[in-house]
Amino acid sequence: MATIRKLEEPEPSEAAYYEGYHRGHLDTAKMLARRSLMYLLVGSFFGGVLMLLVFSSGALDRLTAEKVVEDPALSQEKPKEYVNAINWAKRFTVGIVAETPERLVPTRVGYGRIPGQTHVGSGVVLNEQGYILTNAHVIPNDAKKLSVVLDDNMYEARFVGQRPEYDLAVIKIVADDLVPATLGDSNKVEQGDVVVAIGSPYGLFHTATDGIISYVGRRNDTSSTLVRNYLQTSAAINPGNSGGPLIDLTGRVIGINTWKLNNQGEGTDGIGFAIPINVARSVFDAIIAADDKSRDDQISSVPRAISTAYLGVTIGDGYRPEAAQGAKVKEVIYGTAAEEAGLKAGDLITRIDGTNIDGLEDLRAALKQYEPGQKIKLTYTRNGEAHTIEVTLRD
16 A cells, blocks of 8 residues: 655745846836936936026136236225315316407508407306406406306306406306305415316316426516416416416315416416415405495396307308308308208308398307207308208207
């Protein structure tokens, strides 16, 4: 009889064991791969946005740019002594324009006409009432019109008085918010002090030139003036500076610029002279003490622009029909009021508003009455026919 033997439970197969382990490993790897891909995509998106912001802000350029080494002087504030002193003095420094009338003079064939002249000088506002100190030689004895240039405005002025023996005179304007000059003590001025002259040389208003006090107490024995102790300065003094202030670097007036050395009729640069302000102030007080303030009613307080109107033509002396009057246009300048209005070379300008025009001087005198932006009625003749047009003047 056969013997029946119980079979033992079989051991797990090693192959099956490793197969299950491998599958679990693969599943884990796939999960990690999917996560990594997701993180990569999200990181790439935000990284791209960040780089775009960096490039657009220019931060990368600043980081990669070569470092610039600055001059140490650029980080220092520039000295302001001259700037501050000049800016303050310009508030009370004025230009003066004196106009004389035309004159008739005898000639061998009768009388000839000498056109009126324009004289330019400078002055100093010494009080809020509008009294201005200048040189006597700035105001001609036959002056018919006085104007004062302050900032960008021009005011009508009247003559108050003068002391020719000191070469000093006073004029007056009527204006609001005037800033009077700050005066120094000319008795305390020393040789070597730095100074600035401000004035209107050759009509260039508010021009400043610098120098030093070259000498204190210089005499002028060749002149009849009673001033015996001029301040000599190396600051440039030219025609038109007369009557303007000589200031120190605090902006205080220490002298009134008056004359420069002439060597055989030629002006010598760097040798100018000013009346000490202590002397000038005493003369000023004496002149205004006798003034009649009711005469202020004779002058206007309404300022006008310093720049006069500009038409934009040149006037020639070409042929004009016999007995024809007018100013013949030689050339029309591009981009001016004349071109815009349609004027042409050969036109004969005969009238501006209510003023008859007969030549260049009449045209200049008529235009001086107008400011840029104003409109005029201009009458001209072209090919024998008269035309009247409206012209908007410019500067």
